[in-house]
Amino acid sequence: MRVFCSSRRRRYNRLVDTITIFTDGGSRGNPGPAAGAFVLLDENQKRIFAKAKFLPHATNNIAEYTGLLTGLEKAYELGASAVKIYSDSELMVKQINGEYKVKNEGLRELFEQCFDWLTKFKSWQIKHVFREKNKQADKLVNQALDAKSDVEIGEKPAIDTTSKHLRLGVLISGSGRTLINIQQLIKEKQLNAEVAIVISSRSDTVGVEKTKQAGLPLEIVRKKDYPDVNAFSKKIGDLLIEAKVNLVIQAGWLCLWKIPPELDNKVMNIHPALLPAFGGQGMWGHNVHEAVIEAGCKVSGCTVHFCTNEYDKGPIISQRTCPVKDDDTPDTLAARVFEQECIAYPEAIKLFASGKLFVIGNRVLTK
Structure with missing residues (x-):
């Protein structure tokens, strides 16, 4: 039975009277690697806090109770x-x-601990919902399972009302995952921007389908359809300028192109490693993460930089790091790095929109 220390609570100011908790849990193997997660919402259904706790070996039911228990504690x-x-x-x-x-003895202790916490609230209720109504907690469970570590998310960022409105040109070559993440932030008004044009270097990718489904303006510009890199680059530049973009973001773009003078220091890229290490031609996706693990690195991360006419070169805007674990695979490391990418790219875009980035030589100063 959990022993409760009443002095603990007095260290915190009351945030809300009623908190909504969405919980979930899952196990790969049942039993196997597992995670329990919770998402806390305030009375306006705004996210306050969310976390997934990784369990090296547990059943689905233990993971479900772990999500509830940790949510109640928070x-x-x-x-x-x-x-x-x-x-x-x-x-x-x-x-x-x-x-x-x-009936299961393994669950009884967790059940009693949860009930102990429930009795400390003036009122409580618990209801069943279908999985489609529990997507945020479910997503956290899978993130923790992929990363094999706890995942924690603080208060949801505020609506962006301070930055100037951006018209974005987005260049993709693959799944379009970063594009859709950016578009979601725009919908949630966390980015004061619009996607003015999406250019894909391939016609048969998942990213193309996602772009169409999102109703975003799309152009296919394949390198093989042009006689040389100059013609290929001119087509891209013409489309971007015609769309009146004021910032271009490369989102899984794999083609080298010559940036026109009008877009100098207005093209960003995000790379899944800490440049200048593990960059250059051919260093993309799992190739990068395999190289990081092979090199025995203890830390990896992502880099946002302005682009030049060389692969993965240009002034670095920001970097975020994450640990490389002893049992990492390219997949698990990629998942952990991508979590940092989802933070770093929007932050860099906001800094650009706020006019706070200044390029001096090969350095970017933030003011």
Whole structure:
């Protein structure tokens, strides 16, 4: 039985009276690597906090209870007097509500700990929801499983009202994952921007389909359709200038092109390593992560930089790091690096929009 220390709560100011908790858990192998996650929302349904706890070896049900337990602890820590809980585990919901008995001894202790925390709130309720209503918590579970570590997300960023409006040109060659992430931030008004044009160097990618589904303006510009790099580059530059973009972001773009003078220091790229290491022609995707692991690096990360007419060259705007673990594979490291990319690229775009980036030689100063 968990022992509660009443002095702990008084260290925190009350944030909200009622917190909504979405919880989830999952195990790959059942039992196997597992994670339990929770997402906390305030009374306006704004995210306050979210976390997934990685469990090296556990069942689905233990992971589900872990998500609930850690969510209750955090909600109480933040000063909630009441909680509304939603989970897609029908078993756990019915056990907490007293409809099912807890027959598994492995779950009983977790059940009792959760119930202990529930009784500390003035009121509580727990309801079952289908998985499609629990996407945020489910996503966190999978992120923790991919990374084989805890994943934590703080308060959702505020609406961007300080930056000038940007017309973005986005260059893609693959899945379009970064493009869709940027578009989602625009929809949530966290980026004061619009995607004015998407240019793909291939016609048969998932990214092309995602662009069409999102209703974004799309142009296919394949290098093989042009006699040389100059003609290829001119077509790209003409399309971007015609679309009146004021910032170009390369999002998984794999083609070297010559940037026109009008777009000097207005083309950004994000690279899945800490440049100048592990850059250059052929260093993209899993090639990078394999090289990082092979080199025995203890730290990796991502780099946002302004582009030049050389692969992965140009003034560095920002870098974010993450650990390289002893048991990492290219897939697990890629997942951890991508989490940092999702933070670094929007931050760099906002700095550009705010007029805070100044290029001096090969350095970018932030003012």
